Amino acid sequence: MTATLRQTAPTTASRILGVGGLRGEDVVPNDEIVGPINSSDEWIRQRTGIVSRRRAKPTTTLADLAEGAARAALDAAGIDASQVDAVLVSTVTYFEQTPSIAAVLTDRLGATPAAAYDISAACAGYCYGIAQADAMVRSGVARHVLVVGVEKMSDFIDPTDRTISFLLGDGAGAAVVGPSDVPGIGPTVWGSDGAQSRVIFQTEPWLAFRRAAGEGVPAGLEGVSWPTLRQEGPTVFKWVISQMPDVARRAVAAAGLEMGDIDVFIPHQANMRITDQLVKLLKLGPEVAVGRDIAETGNTSAASVPLATERLLREGAAKSGDVALQIGFGAGLVYAAQVVVLP
Ligand SMILES: CC(C)(COP(=O)(O)OP(=O)(O)OC[C@H]1O[C@@H](n2cnc3c(N)ncnc32)[C@H](O)[C@@H]1OP(=O)(O)O)[C@@H](O)C(=O)NCCC(=O)NCCS
Known part of the structure; x- marks a missing residue:
């Protein structure tokens, strides 16, 4: 060359x-x-x-x-x-x-x-x-x-x-x-654990649905219907509580900060009890604004972290320039966390 x-x-x-x-x-x-x-x-x-x-x-x-x-x-x-x-x-x-x-x-x-x-x-x-x-x-x-x-x-x-x-x-x-001019997005700590791919899942693959719908129901596909989602809720709950605090701490450390530098915590809106547990395990004080959009929006998967951010800013619980720790986790299983400066 x-x-x-x-x-x-x-x-x-x-x-x-x-x-x-x-x-x-x-x-x-x-x-x-x-x-x-x-x-x-x-x-x-x-x-x-x-x-x-x-x-x-x-x-x-x-x-x-x-x-x-x-x-x-x-x-x-x-x-x-x-x-x-x-x-x-x-x-x-x-x-x-x-x-x-x-x-x-x-x-x-x-x-x-x-x-x-x-x-x-x-x-x-x-x-x-x-x-x-x-x-x-x-x-x-x-x-x-x-x-x-x-x-x-x-x-x-x-x-x-x-x-x-x-x-x-x-x-x-x-x-x-x-x-x-100055960094506003810290390093991302992310990963996956495909061995747990059946913990949150689609009931039927599309191919099974197509076969059942279009070609009569072949053996083994009886009962196949429109695919919907399922999860082993308690397994997901325990995985989040046991693994995500470390992911969150590593994201804060990777940004060169300490947990005390965090103004706002925006976890995926999976369950308010999960959010409460994460706040406790990360030892976030009462002065930290926490995303709790789930109460009125529900779990919107990929939309949940930005929607929680939007609400915090709109309602004035967080403000431009605040340092926020955000973390997403879910089906895959997959996860990602990073510290961001709010716009
Ligand atoms: C789904 C979830 C709300 C269930 O709550 P839970 O406290 O774990 O409930 P459990 O499955 O342990 O069940 C506890 C009891 O409630 C009952 N129960 C379960 N789901 C119920 C429901 N939707 N409504 C009423 N009762 C229910 C169970 O039958 C069980 O009754 P029992 O004690 O008489 O046996 C919870 O596990 C959860 O939120 N998990 C993680 C969610 C998540 O992050 N999902 C991933 C998307 S990212």
Whole structure:
């Protein structure tokens, strides 16, 4: 090899320039969903902290939710769609294998010809996206990256399922990441444990559904129906409590900080009891603002961390410049944590 390649000129630092969110239009209180699972408003409040969840109308599409959140984030960042170089959409509820919803969203926003692709990392998806956006901006491969976490979980719920469906909500959260004079996104601590892939899962693979629907029901596929989600709730709960505090501590240390430097804690909105346990195990004091969006939004998977961020900022519990520790974890199993400076 004789030729010497040129590489992109790196940028010193990146930060989140703006966040935005959009929740499903309908407020669905516990009382509306307890019948088919023989539960109660009291049980759900006590065991999960959820009072109501937001669900999108049947006519509202995943792209509608993503576009609303993305436009709000662009507005907050003061960035025009034409300035976006890459669009990353994290979701596990898009029905089309290809093209990506990121490409569709990019066109809707007027961000063409930005690079566009989807990320499948369930409830860690937004934090995975922030990790990638940070790396892209710092390496110089993109100047402004739009990261969206969007889910219409209601398309994957089984109203008779007691394991996960009652937790789930619909919405989208987005962030614009761009260059910065000082670091605004710390190193990401992330990983996976595929040996636990059946702990949170889709009931049937699409192929089984297709065979059962289109070709008569072959042996072994009796009972195959529209795939929905299930989980081994207590197993997930224990995994989060035993593993995620260390991931969170490593993210804080990697950013060169101590837990006492954290102003805001934004965990994935899985269960209020999980959030409370993490706050306790990380020894976060009462002065730390904590994302508790789950109470009124439910668990929106990839959208939950940015939606919780959006609420904290909108309601004034957190402010621009605050140092936030965010952590996502979920089906895979996968996880990602990083410290960010709030826009
Ligand atoms: C799903 C979850 C709320 C269940 O709560 P839990 O406290 O673990 O409940 P358990 O499964 O141990 O069941 C406790 C009791 O409640 C009952 N129960 C379980 N689900 C119920 C429901 N939806 N409504 C009413 N009762 C229920 C069980 O039958 C059991 O009754 P028993 O004591 O008479 O046997 C909880 O495990 C959870 O939130 N897990 C993690 C969620 C999560 O992070 N998901 C991943 C997405 S990222």
